[in-house]
Amino acid sequence: MKVNAGQRVFNGFSTLLLILSTLFFIFPFYWIVTGAFKFQTVATQIPPEWFPLKPTLQNWVDLFKNPVWRWTLNSFIIALVEMFAVCLVSASAGYVLAKKLFPGRKIIFTMFIAAMALPKQVILVPLFTMLADFGWVNTYHGLILPAIGWPFGVFLMKQFAQTVPGELIEAAKIDGCSEIRLFSTIILPLLKPALGALAIFTFIASWNDYFSQLIMTRSTSMMTLPLGVATMQGEFTTNYGIMMAGAALASVPMITIFLVFQKAFTQGITMGAVKG
Structure with a gap:
C-alpha cells in the first residue's frame, strides 16, 4: 500500500509539473495570437x-498591405527545397559513411563532427565573399545551396544507417540489385523515421534562419516572411499588433510541418534513444 500511495503521489506531481510546463511554453504563442487581434x-x-x-482585424489588414504573400512564397521555396535536398544528401552521405569501407572514412566523419562545433557566424564572412564572387547574393540558390551540406544531418543519418543489417544489403546485392535501387528501395524506407526527424529540424532551421537571410538578401522581393516581419519594426515607434500578426502567420507552417511528420519524428527520437 505504501508503494502504491507513493506512486500515486509521484504520478500526480509529475502530471502537475507537466501541465505547468506546458502552460509556460504555450503562453508566448497564446500572447502572440491574442495580441494580433488587439489595438x-x-x-x-x-x-x-x-x-x-x-x-480587431485591422492588424491583419495592415499586415497584408505589405508583400506578405511574396515573403511567404520565398520562405516556402527556400525551406521546402532545403528540406528535401538536406534529407537526400544527408541520407546518401550517412549511408556511405556507415556501410562503405574506403580510405579516409573516419577522417571525413571526424571533419563533419568538427564542423558541427563551428557557429554559422564564423564562416559567414568567407561564405558571403564566395557567394558574391559567384554572383549568387540575393538569389534563391545563394540562400539554399550553402545549407544543403548540413553536418548534423549527415551525422544523424550515419548513426541510423548503422542500424541497417549488413546481411540485408549483401542479400540485395546477391539478387542483382544495383546500388541506386538498393539505396532507393531498401535503405531510404528503413531510414524513414530519421528522415522525418531531420525534415522537421531542417524546415524549422531554414524557416527561422533570420541571420543568413538578412545577410544574403538585398531586395524586398527576395525577403522571407520572418525577415519581412522584422522590417516592420520602426526606428522610433513599433506597431506590436502588426508584428504579432506577422509572427502568428509565420508560426503556422512550422506547426503544420511538425504535425505532418510527428509520427516519424517520434519514432526517430525513440530509435535514437534505444540505440544509445
Missing part, C-alpha cells in the same frame, strides 16, 4: 489585457 494601445498597456475584449 496598438491595448497591446502595450499595463496592466495587460489577457484576452482581447474588443478584437
Whole structure:
C-alpha cells in the first residue's frame, strides 16, 4: 500500500509539473495570437489585457498591405527545397559513411563532427565573399545551396544507417540489385523515421534562419516572411499588433510541418534513444 500511495503521489506531481510546463511554453504563442487581434494601445498597456475584449482585424489588414504573400512564397521555396535536398544528401552521405569501407572514412566523419562545433557566424564572412564572387547574393540558390551540406544531418543519418543489417544489403546485392535501387528501395524506407526527424529540424532551421537571410538578401522581393516581419519594426515607434500578426502567420507552417511528420519524428527520437 505504501508503494502504491507513493506512486500515486509521484504520478500526480509529475502530471502537475507537466501541465505547468506546458502552460509556460504555450503562453508566448497564446500572447502572440491574442495580441494580433488587439489595438496598438491595448497591446502595450499595463496592466495587460489577457484576452482581447474588443478584437480587431485591422492588424491583419495592415499586415497584408505589405508583400506578405511574396515573403511567404520565398520562405516556402527556400525551406521546402532545403528540406528535401538536406534529407537526400544527408541520407546518401550517412549511408556511405556507415556501410562503405574506403580510405579516409573516419577522417571525413571526424571533419563533419568538427564542423558541427563551428557557429554559422564564423564562416559567414568567407561564405558571403564566395557567394558574391559567384554572383549568387540575393538569389534563391545563394540562400539554399550553402545549407544543403548540413553536418548534423549527415551525422544523424550515419548513426541510423548503422542500424541497417549488413546481411540485408549483401542479400540485395546477391539478387542483382544495383546500388541506386538498393539505396532507393531498401535503405531510404528503413531510414524513414530519421528522415522525418531531420525534415522537421531542417524546415524549422531554414524557416527561422533570420541571420543568413538578412545577410544574403538585398531586395524586398527576395525577403522571407520572418525577415519581412522584422522590417516592420520602426526606428522610433513599433506597431506590436502588426508584428504579432506577422509572427502568428509565420508560426503556422512550422506547426503544420511538425504535425505532418510527428509520427516519424517520434519514432526517430525513440530509435535514437534505444540505440544509445
